Amino acid sequence: MEDCTSSSEQDYYCSDQDSLDGIDNDESRVQWVPPKASSCKVITKESLLAAQREDLRRVMDLLSLREHHARTLLIHYRWDVEKLFAVLVEKGRDCLFAGAGVTLVGNHDLPSSSTIMCNICIEDVPGTEATKMDCGHDFCNNCWTEHFIVKINEGQSKRIRCMAHKCNAICDEAIVRNLVSKRHPDLAEKFDRFLLESYIEDNKMVKWCPSAPHCGNAIRVEDDEFCEVECSCGLQFCFSCLAEAHSPCSCLMWELWTKKCHDESETVNWITVHTKSCPKCHKPVEKNGGCNLVSCICGQAFCWLCGGATGRDHTWSRINGHSCGRYKEDREKKAERAKRDLYRYMHYHNRYKAHTDSFKLESNLKETIREKVSNLERNELRLKDFSWVTNGLYRLFRSRRVLSYSYPFAYYMFGDDLFMDEMTKEEREIKQHLFEDQQQQLEANVEKLSKYIEEPFDQFGESKVMEIRMVVINLSVITDNLCKKMYECIENDLLGSLQFGIHSIAPYQSKGIEKATELSVCWNPKVTNTEKCPTRDYHTNGITKESNRPSGSGSLDESGCSSRKRPRKESTIDLNLPAEVIDRN
């Protein structure tokens, strides 16, 4: 890569100038906000209702339904609006409704003057104290209430069926809320929460942020569940497996890797093969040569072959007071294999660890860089803009991260655990060379970038600073491209050609892990009141909601959400470090 940087420096410089100009003059852009509107959304406790309503609204509009019917349908179809519409087209409206337990009855009038016989308590009750569900079944309010309470306590809030035998209809949530709140207001609240949270719990595209202690937020993604996101609480994670962001490792690889590192299973493996426990103090003892009479540091002598305690006197042919047996061949083979596996693991782990350690050191650079920049600014150079420094530093972090996770990826990609049956030995070798070439190029450039950024350039003269600027900008572009290429290689040449092992990796984000934006909500407490207040007058309710319809998905309403934004940790650059590193900072 050396000649690549030096020979074409001028070209890189020119083209970079153009592309980086926009960023150069705008200090606030140093945060590297993704250029397009983010496709992931943070759903806070407050915006959950509105998030749900977007989907409810679509279904209500298309089928001209009341909200609770739309919700029943959506809960049944796990908030997959597209699937719901597909069923509608394929099987028709009646089938769609029947499957989900929605019954539409126009008339809700109760014969208020007469009395009715409740089939549950077998008592006559005045019509005013009975309620007829949409399905036409009529029972007394007391029995309905008891039924709802039992179902809510059973955790079935999302689908409370009518009390009549074999009636599949789902009860009107407004009636449930109304009746239950009269006797158990707290249970009615629980019911509401269940309905709201169904949007998260039952929805493939929405997941709770895995932060601990929990920030209360959920994240919604638009189309691809294999992505990495950053919650507004600052936690970055893999949306698919909820672990720390780990691309280019697949979720399975990362799970195996963390487990392996945690167990240190290889070490344990090696110890079991190479050592024996002392029969007296039970410490593992390694044989460092000599005969099979081993003595532990505690002074106990024992036979290496069988592990039994012995006396200390021995001759060439026998140990005093002991004779066990034979040499075992398979043990030798096992030892060799364990040793090889351990070396392989150590190779990848050491490199993974080295890059993670470099993060730690480089993240300290943040402060020094800030100092250097202010020093330079004081120097009254012709050059006024120093965002290339922070941009370079950012690029360094981003690439280090990729580099670091590329080692566990390689460990599994070219190891025996996952793809043993999918590639021949030759195929594997070819792929390994291909990948390692890319990895090495990236590594070399990342190290170079690191070296230049650490230079005390604030002490240098103007021409020297200009020179470093050029190199840093060049290297930034090169490493970015190399990262991109490595992901492409993984996706197309390595994983793409496999038949059985399905490993999806989150795509490379040049600008860092996508920050989920807060869902835009027109927050109007009045609406929630009408919403929550149990009312039998559905028509007015419908109109109120119509006028407060949240702005369409995807559109960003900055003013609407800025007030609720959580205070961020003060930082000028997004570090994009793995969680363990951030913890220590």
Place this chain on the structure above:
Amino acid sequence: MVDFARVQKELQECNKDNDVSGISIKPKGDNLTHLAGTIPGPLATPYEGGTFNIDIILPDGYPFEPPRMQFATKVWHPNISSQSGAICLDILKDQWSPALTLKTALLSVQALLSAPEPDDPQDAVVAQQYLRDYQTFAATARYWTETFARTSALGVEEKVQKLVEMGFPEALVRSTLESVGGDENMALEKLCSG
């Protein structure tokens, strides 16, 4: 809290047409939470001629929670445990509706006797036999009905007499029968084992 007013009404209602349906429910003890139901074995089945006792416990939430029912009489049936008498029936579980009653539940149990569902078995051994060798299944079920569901229909005095004839002292027979809840076979077993 169990709705005792409803349970009371249910018992009255059920025992009114006892002679037609053959189904009866009686309280077992002082309160109405523990009941004993009996159903006749359906005609044209291996259970014909037997009388089956069913132990009923009403949970606190009854009728909003299903009653807990299990056979007290031993029965050979794919959906009933031959060991414990546990019943695998949807309406006693998630398909329960408060609009159902103890009588309708017992009728469903009776219907289950005539129409076993071996694909959703409670007792895997019985279910396999039902599917692979129906003849043996029917014979076993009939034998169990003869052995367990008929004798329990005998009056106490007849049982006492039968056991006394076998040579056991009457007082011991009476106390043993009482201790096993009137089950003649268990009493005999206990008497023999001393």
